[in-house]
Amino acid sequence: MSIARILEIAFRTGRVTRKYPHEPPLLTPEFRGAVRVDPSKCWGCGACVKICPPNALSLRSDSGREVVLEYFVGRCIFCGMCAEVCPARAIEVTKEFELSSTSLESLKYGVAHRLVRCSSCGSLVWTEAELRAVIRSSPVAEEYVVLCPRCRKTRFARAASIRVGAGSE
Amino acid sequence: MSKGVEALVEMVGKLGGAVEDVRKSEIYIRVPREAVRAVAKLLYDSGAYLKTCAGVDERGTSGFYSIYYIFGLDSHGVDAVLKVLVPEHDPLIPSILPEVPAADWCELEIRDLLGIELSGRLTKRLVLPEDWPDGVYPLRKEFRYDEKPPRVVREELPEEVGIPVGPYHPALHEPEYFELYVEGEKVVDVVYRGFHVHRGIEKLAESPRFTYKQIPFLAERICGICGFVHSTCYVMAVEKAAGIGVPERAEFIRSIVLEVERLHSHLLWLGVAAHLLGYDAGFMHTWRIRERVMVLAEYLTGSRKTYGINVVGGVRKDLNVDKIDKTMKTVAQVREEFKKLADAALSVPQIKARAVGTGVLTKSEARALSVVGPVARASGLYRDIRKDYPYLAYRKVSFRVPLYTEGDNLARLLVRVEEVFESIEIIKQLIDMLPGGGIVSEEYEIPPGRRAVAAVEAPRGEDVHFVITGLGRPYRWRVRAPTYQNIPALRAMLRGTSLADAPLTIASIDPCFSCTDRVLVVDVRSSRRSFIKLVRGG
Numbered sequence: 001m002s003i004a005r006i007l008e009i010a011f012r013t014g015r016v017t018r019k020y021p022h023e024p025p026l027l028t029p030e031f032r033g034a035v036r037v038d039p040s041k042c043w044g045c046g047a048c049v050k051i052c053p054p055n056a057l058s059l060r061s062d063s064g065r066e067v068v069l070e071y072f073v074g075r076c077i078f079c080g081m082c083a084e085v086c087p088a089r090a091i092e093v094t095k096e097f098e099l100s101s102t103s104l105e106s107l108k109y110g111v112a113h114r115l116v117r118c119s120s121c122g123s124l125v126w127t128e129a130e131l132r133a134v135i136r137s138s139p140v141a142e143e144y145v146v147l148c149p150r151c152r153k154t155r156f157a158r159a160a161s162i163r164v165g166a167g168s169e
Numbered sequence: 170m171s172k173g174v175e176a177l178v179e180m181v182g183k184l185g186g187a188v189e190d191v192r193k194s195e196i197y198i199r200v201p202r203e204a205v206r207a208v209a210k211l212l213y214d215s216g217a218y219l220k221t222c223a224g225v226d227e228r229g230t231s232g233f234y235s236i237y238y239i240f241g242l243d244s245h246g247v248d249a250v251l252k253v254l255v256p257e258h259d260p261l262i263p264s265i266l267p268e269v270p271a272a273d274w275c276e277l278e279i280r281d282l283l284g285i286e287l288s289g290r291l292t293k294r295l296v297l298p299e300d301w302p303d304g305v306y307p308l309r310k311e312f313r314y315d316e317k318p319p320r321v322v323r324e325e326l327p328e329e330v331g332i333p334v335g336p337y338h339p340a341l342h343e344p345e346y347f348e349l350y351v352e353g354e355k356v357v358d359v360v361y362r363g364f365h366v367h368r369g370i371e372k373l374a375e376s377p378r379f380t381y382k383q384i385p386f387l388a389e390r391i392c393g394i395c396g397f398v399h400s401t402c403y404v405m406a407v408e409k410a411a412g413i414g415v416p417e418r419a420e421f422i423r424s425i426v427l428e429v430e431r432l433h434s435h436l437l438w439l440g441v442a443a444h445l446l447g448y449d450a451g452f453m454h455t456w457r458i459r460e461r462v463m464v465l466a467e468y469l470t471g472s473r474k475t476y477g478i479n480v481v482g483g484v485r486k487d488l489n490v491d492k493i494d495k496t497m498k499t500v501a502q503v504r505e506e507f508k509k510l511a512d513a514a515l516s517v518p519q520i521k522a523r524a525v526g527t528g529v530l531t532k533s534e535a536r537a538l539s540v541v542g543p544v545a546r547a548s549g550l551y552r553d554i555r556k557d558y559p560y561l562a563y564r565k566v567s568f569r570v571p572l573y574t575e576g577d578n579l580a581r582l583l584v585r586v587e588e589v590f591e592s593i594e595i596i597k598q599l600i601d602m603l604p605g606g607g608i609v610s611e612e613y614e615i616p617p618g619r620r621a622v623a624a625v626e627a628p629r630g631e632d633v634h635f636v637i638t639g640l641g642r643p644y645r646w647r648v649r650a651p652t653y654q655n656i657p658a659l660r661a662m663l664r665g666t667s668l669a670d671a672p673l674t675i676a677s678i679d680p681c682f683s684c685t686d687r688v689l690v691v692d693v694r695s696s697r698r699s700f701i702k703l704v705r706g707g
Contacts, residue, residue, distance in 0.1 A: 006510075
């Protein structure tokens with residue numbers, strides 16, 4: 001008689017298989033897919049690179065004049081930690097998951113950032129976008145903001161010593 | 170410390186043990202090398218289970234290698250952690266295997282990975298592959314995590330393997346290999362060879378490549394079925410070691426998701442078991458019901474599997490009214506549908522006939538091997554971490570631990586069927602009591618040199634993580650998954666059963682396989698070898 005019981009369950013349930021891809025997939029509103037980096041918002045600070053567990057995000061510098069934030073979706077585990085730590089809110093977690101491709105290169109996305117040189121010693125310090133964001137968000141004197149941390153310290157020490165009259169260095 | 174524990178610690182003291190540190194649920198005892206076997210015997214005879222042992226290269230801090238033996242005093246809810254110092258110039262420990270049969274694998278693992286020799290037992294290579302050079306020990310600190318030592322070609326094959334050509338399936342996520350020795354249809358002996366996918370994650374987590382915050386995601390990938398258990402266990406160990414307070418709401422959310430994971434895991438297993446018994450209608454319908462749980466998991470966490478919501482200090486996703494509503498609706502539906510299906514499936518006479526009396530694990534064998542989870546509970550051992558060492562929100566819910574004494578395949582099946590209903594009740598209670606407040610505490614520091622043992626009841630049994638904190642990342646992170654403890658019991662289960670019952674018996678410990686596995690069958694009379702498929706249709 002057990003066959004009758006399972007048949008009853010089967011008939012009452014009906015068809016449950018979705019004819020994906022001809023029907024939409026079963027996605028909930030909470031689903032996390034691949035991430036998207038908005039090039040107009042990204043500063044190139046590298047916070048996402050630091051937190052990314054599988055190294056799907058990396059900062060690489062080929063020419064020395066610019067850095068590229070590279071997102072390799074083939075390594076991504078869709079955890080969304082990068083979006084959580086991004087200070088510029090440039091990373092968005094999408095619902096994209098149909099990502100298969102025949103070319104490896106099409107799985108890589110890059111955001112290029114020009115680097116800024118220290119106005120005093122000429123070493124490469126940070127990206128233009130990050131510099132602009134800092135100027136926008138904090139009241140930093142502009143002659144300091146274009147300096148590398150070492151030159152900034154030296155200049156500050158010199159200025160301070162003049163003020164307190166402790167003599168020059 | 171309760172009276173019973175005090176008396177035990179005093180007896181350990183008489184054998185030379187010195188208490189180093191007493192924590193809420195752990196006691197660390199330093200034991201001289203010569204006394205370790207006697208102390209292990211004392212603890213094991215007094216009812217303690219061996220959770221695992223772990224070797225740590227502490228030459229950088231204490232100047233010694235340390236071996237930690239974690240004994241669970243289940244009836245007291247306390248872990249007794251024995252620490253044995255091993256000098257660098259004389260890397261040898263007496264084996265505790267004669268007293269504690271459950272120590273077999275973890276001792277061999279210490280020998281393989283840390284290069285500590287064992288006296289008083291037979292040794293063989295367990296974890297490292299055949300072509301790994303001798304004298305290179307990956308868990309020593311001077312070994313870099315990304316080092317690739319040259320391969321060694323060996324002329325002689327290890328003696329316990331006859332013909333190791335063939336059936337490793339590279340695409341399986343957990344390849345296993347059993348050699349069954351049969352006389353006619355009866356299995357007379359079993360040799361297991363595993364660790365084909367040993368990924369060295371314990372070493373990886375110590376490397377500069379990883380930080381405390383990233384490891385939960387690594388831990389979650391230890392297992393494709395019970396990954397959340399591993400990430401929870403890791404964060405619990407770190408939180409315990411560093412004394413980080415976790416918001417109560419986060420504890421509840423973790424517990425709810427753990428039970429959702431148990432539901433999906435048990436339903437998956439019950440489907441596979443039905444499939445192995447040739448009852449594919451049962452398989453299809455179990456998995457149809459399971460799909461509801463998968464969709465719920467995605468709605469609660471953002472992902473069907475590898476939920477990714479655990480961080481040190483709490484969780485990343487909160488529950489809201491919609492999610493609570495959906496959870497209650499889903500578990501009610503699952504309960505109703507699964508009840509009907511389980512009744513229908515268990516009334517199939519062939520199911521019972523195949524499962525009754527096959528693959529028997531007696532209580533004494535189960536005890537000797539310290540088996541865990543449904544395997545232990547089906548053999549009459551009352552063991553459940555949620556009851557013995559209440560963690561997260563489990564001390565606030567009431568539930569029953571299914572217990573059977575037959576120790577056969579049917580008992581293991583019934584334990585899981587009943588646990589499905591218990592999990593649903595737990596989820597309902599947790600949702601009812603869900604407290605308010607934040608879900609993560611971000612203000613914390615993790616000082617180096619702290620230790621902690623954390624255990625979580627995974628669907629397959631007790632999962633144990635042992636952490637020694639370091640700077641920015643753990644100094645040592647030892648993981649012991651439940652299957653590690655249960656596979657050695659297969660030998661006892663398979664001996665004497667008929668070959669046709671072997672696939673179900675192997676599956677009955679829920680050893681993480683979901684695809685085609687194969688066994689090598691050797692007829693001891695004719696020495697003829699042939700392969701059979703463990704799961705049909707793979």
